[in-house]
Amino acid sequence: MLEKKKRVYSKEFKEQAVRLSHQRENIKELADELGIKVERLYKWRKWANSSPATEVKASLPEESIEVKKLRKALREKELELEILKKAVHIFSSSDGKSTNL
Incomplete structure (x- = not known):
């Protein structure tokens, strides 16, 4: 057999x-x-x-480019927010002087 x-x-x-x-x-x-x-x-x-692993592999390059762009935009917005926070802190902690803004 x-x-x-x-x-x-x-x-x-x-x-x-x-x-x-x-x-x-x-x-x-x-x-x-x-x-x-x-x-x-x-x-x-x-x-x-x-x-889902096979689907992820197929779309990875396009998604990774988009993720990089979004991360960069997020870093820029976080930096802008940090600058604004510092500006608010500086103007709110002035010793009572008028800045005439």
Whole structure:
């Protein structure tokens, strides 16, 4: 009796197969081309939908650029706020002299 060896697929292969399955209309044809069962491909798709890691990787470069811009804008606003606080403190702690502003 012949024993079937269980094939082990790399994470990259699975992710690429899932990506291709979303691009192609005929999933059975894709599964045949990849040499896997259709059921396995659907299982991987289900796993990919429950795992947000693949979606995060795809959008990371665009989001990281936006995050950097937002962080820079936040630092600038925090600096402006700090300057305004110091100005208010300086003007409110004057020794009663009028500044005629």
